[in-house]
Amino acid sequence: MELQMEQMNEIKRALQREQRQLMLRKFFRNKLAVIGSSIVLTLVLVAIFADVIAPQDPLDMVVRDRLTPPGSKYLFGADTFGRDVLSRVIHGARVSMLVGTCVGLSSMVFGMLIGLYACYYSFLDNVLMRICDGLSAIPSTLLAIALMAVLGSTATNVIVAMSIVYVPRMARVSRAAAMVVKEQTYIEAMRATGASDSRIIWRHIAPNILSPVIVQASYNFANSIITEAALSFLGVGIPVPQPSWGNILNEGKSVITTGWWLIVFPGAATALAVLGLNILGDGLRDMLDPHTN
Amino acid sequence: MRKYIIKRLLTLIPVLFVVSIAIFLLIHLTPGNPAAAMLGDLATPEAIARLSESLGFNDPLPVQYFRWLSGVFRGNLGTSLFIKGSMIQILRNHLVPTLQLTSYSILIATLIAVPLGILAAVKRGRMPDQVISMFSIVGISLPSFLLGLGLILLLSVKLGLLPSSGYHPISEVGWATHLRYMAMPSIALGSIEAALMIRMTRSSMLEILGSDYIRMAKAKGVPRFKIFMKHALRNALIGIVTVVGLAFMSLLAGATVTESIFNIPGIGKLTLNSVMRRDYQVIQAVVLMVSLTNVLITLIIDLIYGLIDPRVRLGQ
Numbered sequence: 001m002e003l004q005m006e007q008m009n010e011i012k013r014a015l016q017r018e019q020r021q022l023m024l025r026k027f028f029r030n031k032l033a034v035i036g037s038s039i040v041l042t043l044v045l046v047a048i049f050a051d052v053i054a055p056q057d058p059l060d061m062v063v064r065d066r067l068t069p070p071g072s073k074y075l076f077g078a079d080t081f082g083r084d085v086l087s088r089v090i091h092g093a094r095v096s097m098l099v100g101t102c103v104g105l106s107s108m109v110f111g112m113l114i115g116l117y118a119c120y121y122s123f124l125d126n127v128l129m130r131i132c133d134g135l136s137a138i139p140s141t142l143l144a145i146a147l148m149a150v151l152g153s154t155a156t157n158v159i160v161a162m163s164i165v166y167v168p169r170m171a172r173v174s175r176a177a178a179m180v181v182k183e184q185t186y187i188e189a190m191r192a193t194g195a196s197d198s199r200i201i202w203r204h205i206a207p208n209i210l211s212p213v214i215v216q217a218s219y220n221f222a223n224s225i226i227t228e229a230a231l232s233f234l235g236v237g238i239p240v241p242q243p244s245w246g247n248i249l250n251e252g253k254s255v256i257t258t259g260w261w262l263i264v265f266p267g268a269a270t271a272l273a274v275l276g277l278n279i280l281g282d283g284l285r286d287m288l289d290p291h292t293n
Numbered sequence: 294m295r296k297y298i299i300k301r302l303l304t305l306i307p308v309l310f311v312v313s314i315a316i317f318l319l320i321h322l323t324p325g326n327p328a329a330a331m332l333g334d335l336a337t338p339e340a341i342a343r344l345s346e347s348l349g350f351n352d353p354l355p356v357q358y359f360r361w362l363s364g365v366f367r368g369n370l371g372t373s374l375f376i377k378g379s380m381i382q383i384l385r386n387h388l389v390p391t392l393q394l395t396s397y398s399i400l401i402a403t404l405i406a407v408p409l410g411i412l413a414a415v416k417r418g419r420m421p422d423q424v425i426s427m428f429s430i431v432g433i434s435l436p437s438f439l440l441g442l443g444l445i446l447l448l449s450v451k452l453g454l455l456p457s458s459g460y461h462p463i464s465e466v467g468w469a470t471h472l473r474y475m476a477m478p479s480i481a482l483g484s485i486e487a488a489l490m491i492r493m494t495r496s497s498m499l500e501i502l503g504s505d506y507i508r509m510a511k512a513k514g515v516p517r518f519k520i521f522m523k524h525a526l527r528n529a530l531i532g533i534v535t536v537v538g539l540a541f542m543s544l545l546a547g548a549t550v551t552e553s554i555f556n557i558p559g560i561g562k563l564t565l566n567s568v569m570r571r572d573y574q575v576i577q578a579v580v581l582m583v584s585l586t587n588v589l590i591t592l593i594i595d596l597i598y599g600l601i602d603p604r605v606r607l608g609q
Binding site for chain 2: 131134139145235271
């Protein structure tokens, strides 16, 4: 008996190993996913090692160097306070990646939680989904701006406001995917064997809805970078003088005729990050969605 | 169809209820007394108490909610601390520039997206499709405010072709000057929306081109051009109209940042000024108006769908 169990476990492990190898092969064959993840990985590394990579302190002001154009002293030029734009862009990546990761993860966790329970318990379904519908009816940018107005401009509030904006979308995606899984025979079999509701939800439904959830999380990540940059650009996001791409752009707007570098470099960084995440999202969708294969 | 309309209208009730609760609670999310937040750090305790009393912040929340809601039903959306006139009047004054910007952007987006989306679908997998798809994904990744700033740098600062910002009503300066000022913000907003519309138009067209009746027409020997114009395009238009409707919604809300860059006194600029001045009742009124428009457009799109496609209204 024990030997049989051991053999079964061995087969299970081999199957899992094969599945992992298959996914990896699929990933490396998908050009979009590889390009997108390379861009995102580079930006994550830049964000993590910002203190080491940045040539100067992003808050150091050298007033006599204010608005120095890009050159040997300042590769990306200096801003209106004589701060190094390259260092500020590098540290700005840290803010964007932090906001994006936190919003992506929190929307994934709370969205899945709402979607899974709404799908499994019909009495919760109506209440939770109507709340999500109501919140989705308020345009995301406007809701984020209004929330920042009442909560106050801090990095934590930016994350809270954007999570409130993106959780309903994730809840919808999770619920839709969970509805399909819930109807499968193996879920019925689990119920027949007396498995508890939470075991069925978290061990058997949740892992099977991860594909659309991960794809949606990557889009939420990208959208939260755009929204954070927009909020900071409007002066209601990350408080100054903390470097964020939106803050640098906001400063650049007032000196657009004399300091083009304050627009071009943080702008290119924002576009590159969002492009990378969108390409990665498309790649993951093509890779994980059986309909597109 | 009547049954479908009633059913659809009934589903609106809980959505509108949640929207109203969320918008009402916005003011009460402020840490501490909302009146103190509205008056700022220099306000005296007497002034805070007076404002709290006049806005009814001392009453229990449910009482405040029903008073606010009954006011909304009677057209009383509150009063601004900084702008004179009724809230409806304030919103109406700011709505004109936003609607103009949105309309021009929709026009630009449609003119770019529909032909390109159709071309990409017809030439699926070939060079034009790949180039258009690339343009689309780059466009989606580019925030509209970034494109706006880029356009100012290029067309205004470097080439001096267009004015960098400002708004002039048609009644004061005529169409030509008005359009000169609105050209850049409309291109910035419209091009980004076009990127999204291209994707939707392409997939809508691909769905039609892959359907059985198109295959049947081909098998019957109907000329390609006729199949395309008479059978494919006409049916794809239904999807395209929906895309345009959805684009209108996202542009109306997304104009905030563009209006701020180009100094257009629209709804977005009003929101932002109100945020800076902590004029919370104006923020509430704007969010309510835009959300109701959102819900209304979604309802219209759904009803049109129900009218066109019997499967939708029969719930299949």
